[in-house]
């Protein structure tokens with residue numbers, strides 16, 4: 048077990064967070080969870096690795112985390128939210144990341160791909176989020192939020208035809224061409240933690256510090272594929288739906304291209320498919 052002395056001395060304070068930076072880790076998410084289980088990490092602890100050897104994505108997938116090429120971090124929160132609001136927690140986090148991308152990489156039209164990826168409007172994925180919650184009864188007491196954002200991959204990886212990076216999307220933008228990958232990574236960390244800072248305060252019904260309709264509205268305005276006929280994967284089949292916005296419980300309201308009844312799709316039963324065009 049790591050001594051308390053080393054634990055505190057290595058952290059850099061950024062916007063009220065304590066950021067622990069490592070050259071290479073297997074996974075920032077796994078280390079942060081281990082620290083919490085050992086009673087070492089308080090809410091606001093951030094683990095950042097310049098590279099990960101076993102980065103984890105959602106649904107047990109591997110997350111490619113090349114050394115120095117992206118922002119790979121995990122952040123520990125104690126949100127104290129009702130479990131019914133887990134989707135709103137996810138959406139609010141996705142919104143925070145999207146706003147940070149707007150600040151540091153204004154050359155991209157960054158959007159949220161339901162339920163929690165960030166894409167440029169051509170449909171290429173620039174990053175993703177792995178949210179792991181712990182419940183006590185019906186309350187989300189602890190949340191480990193792993194965020195991966197591709198920053199400096201120069202060409203789209205041939206094995207991942209729908210992946211991209213902040214700088215790869217900046218071709219032709221003087222702002223993107225002037226900034227180095229290292230500087231952009233620093234700016235992104237700073238902007239992201241500034242956005243996440245407002246989510247650190249635990250939910251309190253008296254303060255009314257969670258306005259779900261407002262969060263849903265903001266997400267709706269940034270939803271990828273809105274009003275277009277988009278492919279979804281459902282039980283190995285491809286289906287086409289036109290997204291209209293979020294439903295009150297975190298589903299995606301859709302209708303068929305020819306009109307018809309509006310219904311809600313739920314993740315992961317329906318997964319929005321990536322593609323440069325619909």
Ligand code: BTN
Pocket residue numbers: 073074075076077099101102103104105106108110112118119120121164174175176177193194195196
């Ligand atoms: C996804 O889109 O599937 C989510 C990807 C999340 C990747 C990040 S990188 C930092 C943190 N550590 C991990 O092992 N995974 C998350």
